Amino acid sequence: MNRTTLSLITGVTALAAVTGFAALTTPDAPGTDTAKTAAELPVERTSLVCPAPSTSDLAETTYTSFTPATKGTGSEGKAELRSAAQQSGAGAGGEDKKADGGGKAGEAGKTGEAGKPVLKAEEPGAPVTGEASGADSPALIGTADGKFAPGWTVQETTEVAAGSGRGLQGVNCTAPDTEFWFPGASTAADRTDYVHLTNPDDSAAVVDIELYGKDGVLETTVGEGITVQPHSGEPILLSTLTREKQDNVTVHVSVRSGRVGASVQALDDKLGGDWLAAAADPAGSLVLPGIPKDAKAVRLIAFTPGDADADLKVRLASPSGAITPAGHETLHVKAGMTSAVDLGDVMRGEPGSLVLTPSERSVPVVAALRVVRGQGAKQETAFIPATRPVGTRATVVDNRAKGTTLSVAAPFRSAEVKVTASAGSDGGTAASKTYTIKSGTTQDVEVPVPSGLKGTYALTVESVSGGPVYAARTLAVSAEGVPGFTVQTLPDDRGMVAVPEADEDLAVLQE
Structure with a gap:
């Protein structure tokens, strides 16, 4: 066997080991069955990045980490969040060689304190929290491996007075x-909107930012070739990229080299603000779940990145079934242009989910909702992007004894889901409940709050049977009469990966 063949075998063996990122298949020879049924195995490593939370000195931020218990993971592993600056001086596995990680597992360190993670998980099945204050909190980079990797979820929640x-x-x-x-x-x-770019890797990333308004692409001055240094976060103020002032803009972030995490922070002078998470990949049909029942104003923003216009049917999955918003039966989205329509007080006291489907031919579209609650000077804003279905399992964290609402939608077929509330971050016993969601409806389900709850808890939604389900959690915290709230969708956590069984076939390596 020559050196080339040995090198190929080595490369194939290394690829097969990375089960969390790729599945290896080999061609079948005629009359043989070398590739067998794929096995679902837990991912072995998960990376997450958290943007710098705020530029306000009044900001109070909580980080919450959680991994649902998963069979087949073994007994080893860890999950940590550290500041990006710490990561740049860290050794393998994220440990800082200049100081010992310190503190017991599950105990949060101060943001930026040398050697200490902002938070470190203790065991799957229970949340861990960390805190930060003021305007100097940096972007964070996190890694989970072993038993902590499958379904690892972290949320950053900030209150600004x-x-x-x-x-x-x-x-x-x-x-x-x-x-x-x-x-x-x-x-x-x-509006003061920033796109936050966080680079978790050892080499610089090069990023392009494109802006699209109602008439198409906006002329930008410095949107191309933005360098994000290794282990760092870079907030980019959108108004510095273009002179055009537009209410509804679609931001496209594409990475030329490397990879980044990206989120948009949208701050309004009068209507509060929130984070706008990335929308689901462009698709012909989209679901935007979990519009709060007391929403006072709902705006739909859509964009098609291709060269064909899109015509969409607009439907609302309400508790009683699918309905058409009066006067907004369809939406026409011109190619390369951002379209927006104000749906007003469309909820009328009931929760719901917006469902977009093609009127005729399917054209890929991205979409999000801006939702406003409250009255007059006491209004607040949140965003709901189109999202992937729950799939096998999805989790949302930082749920509290009061102010937590879980909405589950089955827009196409009836479905059964299981919802599990974890133990609390400071104590309590997990609880589960199963629900049936009728076709074409959205239900605000009665959350199974953990008994003896202390602290916050995680909610994990699992598909049991039926059609695809979509879910979103609304967290409401009012301060001085202002109804502060935020909405997070629950896409599949991709904690499991299909790994086909394969027989060794050296014939494919022969020259």
């Missing part, structure tokens, strides 16, 4: 990737 964007801001820390879509951003005078 006053000023632009005041209210409650929440965002799920995201996996680094190479492309993101954000319909619903703005460059208007009363």
